[in-house]
Amino acid sequence: MADGRSTLVHSGENLLFLTDEQLRQSMEAMFFAYRGFTADPDRILSDMAYGRAHHRAIYFINRAPGTTVNNLLNILGVTKQSLNRVLRTLIEDGLVESNVGKVDKRERHLFLTKSGHELEQTLSDAQRARMRMAFRDAGPEAVSGFRHVLEAMMDREMRAAYKRLRDT
Amino acid sequence: MADGRSTLVHSGENLLFLTDEQLRQSMEAMFFAYRGFTADPDRILSDMAYGRAHHRAIYFINRAPGTTVNNLLNILGVTKQSLNRVLRTLIEDGLVESNVGKVDKRERHLFLTKSGHELEQTLSDAQRARMRMAFRDAGPEAVSGFRHVLEAMMDREMRAAYKRLRDT
């Protein structure tokens, strides 16, 4: 521990060494698990002309209906130009509706259409099913730990965005 | 529960509802946390002419020195053409060494050079530091749960690759 490269902590009756090797394994777990996390939606979307960016947009528009483009930008962490391309195709294809703001006409308020909702359901169902299985397999205490670690791993601004969404 | 959309489980003295809403929050946590997970290396690499793909290649070559191109392909889950482009630049820049196999001369065995190791260290140090902080914050039981859930979330083949690496 003197070199700050490892941390010894107590876990129930067991000692858990947070050596570089342990951290390395966790990084790999994160890498492979995220692949699994996105695998099902990716598969579904690849059949259509859409990708992961479309999924994210649809997801968060569903989560916060009426959100503005700028708000979505902050959540997604991309440039407005990048998001715009995705939004344009979604609007053209009739999955998303963009309404000019009543108070501030510069703003566009985004909503999912009926077919937009349907796609969102399909994608989220697949992703939720995998997560539900993983949670069932790991058990409730593991889930709570999982959530805790993830939250601690976020950047400060992202944690804020996360909590803002969560407390909705 | 009759609709299979939610699961009720017991957590210590508390009841934990795995409703769709809970799963949704976990999905968002995963999304934001992965951003944090990759943020530091991304920042470092953006200054150089490299991206996340280069990081992944360097990471796994360091993890399994002498690995073949084909083996790396399977771990990374990309095509050889895609990996080849990345490897070529890394070899040209003197970060990776590619040695023709002695037993099977078709194979190329990949190693990091001195400067390759240095970059790997820089990138991994940043990523490990974040993870160590998150683990310290969450505590050992949370870490164990975190790992468990991640493992359960992987695809079968990825879980196999993960375990193969882990047991090295």
Add this chain to the structure above:
DNA sequence: CTTGGAATGTCAACAACGCTGACATATGGT
């Protein structure tokens, strides 16, 4: 020894999705 298949690499074209720059429009404070 020839031949088929496997591993590797290259070239070309393309798609998804990041980015920057330039610009149009709407708003609001001066």
Add this chain to the structure above:
DNA sequence: ACCATATGTCAGCGTTGTTGACATTCCAAG
């Protein structure tokens, strides 16, 4: 009324993924 600011759009470029076609090199089976 006007100009800085916020917002959104269009155009072009870079990274990194994809498929397809094809050359090379080598091992191993016949």
